[in-house]
Amino acid sequence: MSEGSKYEAVCSRDARFDGDFFFAVTTTGIYCRPSCPATTPKPQNVRFFPTAAAAQGTGFRACRRCRPDAVPGSAAWNVRADMVGRAMRLIGDGVVDREGVAGLARRLGYSARQVQRQLNAELGAGPVALARAQRSHTARILLQTTPLPIAEIAFAAGFASVRQFNDTIREIYALTPTQLRAARPGKATRFGPVAQPAGAGGIPLRLAFRGPYAAAEVFDYLQRRALTGVEEILGARGARTYRRTLRLPGGSGIAEVDERPGGRADGSGGGWLECRLHLSELRDLTTATQRMRRLLDLDADPYAVADHLGQDPLLAALVARRRGLRSPGTCDGHELAVRAVLGQQVSVPAGRKLGTAAVAAYGEPLAEPSGGLTHLFPAVEDLAGASLAALGMPDSRRATLRTLAAALADGTVPLDAGADRDQAEKELLNLRGIGPWTAGYIRMRALGDPDVLLEGDVAVLAGMRNSGATMADSDAWRPWRSYAMHYFWNAKAQPPAPAPVAP
Known part of the structure; x- marks a missing residue:
């Protein structure tokens, strides 16, 4: 550009x-x-x-x-699978704050000097500067939405010292932390009403997105797959709240996201989803926020997707019918991979039943249950050594699940935010019992690949037949084949309910 x-x-x-x-x-x-x-x-x-x-x-x-x-993150990091794209996803997940530049470089498979050089050349800033900008944003949220002491906020945001925190805030916002807290806006702006300070409702956030957002379809997708104890959906369609537990680097958390987007009624210009985070460790705020963004596919560019897929006469009507359709990801790659194996060769309700059984038998109970949320999803380390008899699956599938869990636990199959997609899929296919559908599904959701087509998926094939499309047409949908699949999955669904009229 x-x-x-x-x-x-x-x-x-x-x-x-x-x-x-x-x-x-x-x-x-x-x-x-x-x-x-x-x-x-x-x-x-x-x-x-x-x-x-x-x-x-x-x-x-x-x-x-x-x-x-x-602002929403650049959609380029969703598409790009090169080192810079992988690095940006890892920095967003807080890897630099937790492991430093050396840890980031180790995960990417490059030297720290190469990572520094490439990020500076393309983005105008190195990994430390990118992480610093993210820490300052986290600090502003905490200053303006919580009553926490400033010293606690400094360390919760990831700063090494209060002095470093004070200097950074003054440099970026031209205000001291105390002044930034006092300058909290108290009225609506063109970017939406300002969240009120947190209380018992957790830390309030606005998760921004660009363009239209098909919230009803995303929440339908999550509701059909929600596991009892880990996820729940409250309210009626159009005004639902999605709640789930989170396993985070510093502890556990609970996220709540409202279905109804904020912003313009026609969806133009983007908007936001109201979110509340309850965290046992405030240092996890940045990581939790980024993982919820990946789950809800909030950094996508719906304009680019619609412009490309809408040119295909086989997809044009579907694209026009559901503006802003997204491809949901996951907030935990290990959890998604286990759930993919549990859902192999069975229907979505059957896979959901098996997942709920796994949570009840092997999940980690929350210290304090919240409504219907009682457990964290089982850790792969626990599943790798378990008999899995409580799941009632054939021995071969239980063996596959244990093999996968062991590979995830020892790092043979990396599924973090910056994993190499091709390498991860190759390692998955090397595991006994993992086929192309499972590996592709994990690649699409756990690794956020926007260009996956599950050629053997029965529902996709049915949607394609309904639209007059065939696999021979699929090359024209690159690099957005994951989104094309979601349009086909929704091809037989009932028309979406009309949007509420703004008063």
Whole structure:
């Protein structure tokens, strides 16, 4: 995208590009998202940056009006399978905060110097600067939504010291932490009503997305697969709340997400989903947020998907019928892989029944149950050595499950946010009892690959027949075949309920 095109997007305040790039104004020292409602600067006073960290590293501070640190992530990291894309997903998951640059490089299979050089060359910032920008965003959320002491917030956000925390906040926001807390907005903006400070309801967040978002279809998908004890759906369609437990690096958590999106009624320009996080360890806030974003596919670019798939006459009607359809991922790759094996060769309800039995027999009970949430999903280390007799499956499938759990536990099959997709699929197929459908399903959801087609899936084939499509047509759907599958899965579904009319 040329600088001229970027400037046109800024002039039109085009929210489609929020998160794809940032612009800074040299006369004010402020950087913004493309849709910032402030007066458009002259082109000679504008500089463009691929990341917020790059703008911060050049000395610009975040705009207090458009809050550029709260934009959706770039959809490029979902598509790209190269080292930079994998690194960005790992940094988002908090790997640099937990393991440092050396840990990031080890997971990627490169030297720390190579990782630093490539990130700087392409993104204008290295892994430390990218992680620092993320920590500052986490700190702002905690400052403005919780009554926690500032010193606790500093360490919860991942800073090594209070002094480092104070210096970073002053540099990025041009305010001290105390002033940033006092400056909490108290009224609605064009980016939505501001969340109120947290109390018993957990830490409130707005999970931003770009373009239209087919929330009803995403929540239907999750509801059909929800496991008792780990997940629950409350409320009626259109006003549901999805709740689930989370196994996180520092402890456990519970996430709640409301179905009804905030933003414009027509879905243009993006919006957000209201989320509340209850965490046993506040250091897990960034990781928990990113994992829920992956589960709900909030960093996708629905415009790119619709423009590409909508050109195919076999898919055009399906794309027009369900604007903003997403491809749900997962908040835990190990959990998703185990659930994929449990669902092999059986229906979705049967797979759900087996998953619920696994939770009841081998799940870790929560210290304090919350409503219908009572357990964390079983750890793969526990499943690898269990008899699995409580599941009532054939011996061969129990052996497959134990083999998979052992491979996940010892790292033979890596399924973290930055795993190499091709290598992970190859290792999965080397396991006895894992076939192309299971490996592809894990690749699509656990590794977030937007270009997977499960050729042997009965429901996909039925949806294709209903639409007049065949596998011979599938090359035209690249690189969005995962989304094409979701359109086919929904091809026989009832038409979505009409959106509520805004008062």
